[in-house]
Amino acid sequence: DAGVTQSPTHLIKTRGQQVTLRCSPKSGHDTVSWYQQALGQGPQFIFQYYEEEERQRGNFPDRFSGHQFPNYSSELNVNALLLGDSALYLCASSGRGRGGTEAFFGQGTRLTVV
């Protein structure tokens, strides 16, 4: 079992550019959530996808958007990058839409905006 996999692991972008991060969930999982973790802080919820729909969204601007594919993998897109978007972006997957299931996280993508 490969677990949750994210790509790329590191990324450097310039202010104003756009970025796409990718996530493949753990085998058997159908729900994908994205989190942003600034240095020294706990992860903050961005949004969650289930059945290819955005099910819930955190307090993030519309510059942050996502997509879920029929194979349950997901993308996080960030437009018009700001310096403050520099963070570790974490993807989590859980199973079959039930709220009580355990969340498993990937290794994260470190985004640096210069």
Place this chain on the structure above:
Amino acid sequence: KQEVTQIPAALSVPEGENLVLNCSFTDSAIYNLQWFRQDPGKGLTSLLLIQSSQREQTSGRLNASLDKSSGRSTLYIAASQPGDSATYLCAVKSGGSNYKLTFGKGTLLTVNP
């Protein structure tokens, strides 16, 4: 709005010591609580999941307890080892919003040989 607090923010102990990490949350209507470990610059590793109906969970040298009514959880680590050095994060999934996890800022643990 659910808020999660972890105390202490940092802890340094000698190898072999037993230790307790604390987590508190403001809204007791939770679905579950999860403890994670995070190594520097890495992702999160799930350690223990406690459902709202449970009082504790154990895995090896780790034991997590949950007191939902008082909004508290503790993670007990027995016979600590240098390899336990990491940041430990507590997260709750609230009953009113049972999709997202709300995290504390974590406890940075250093176990000295």
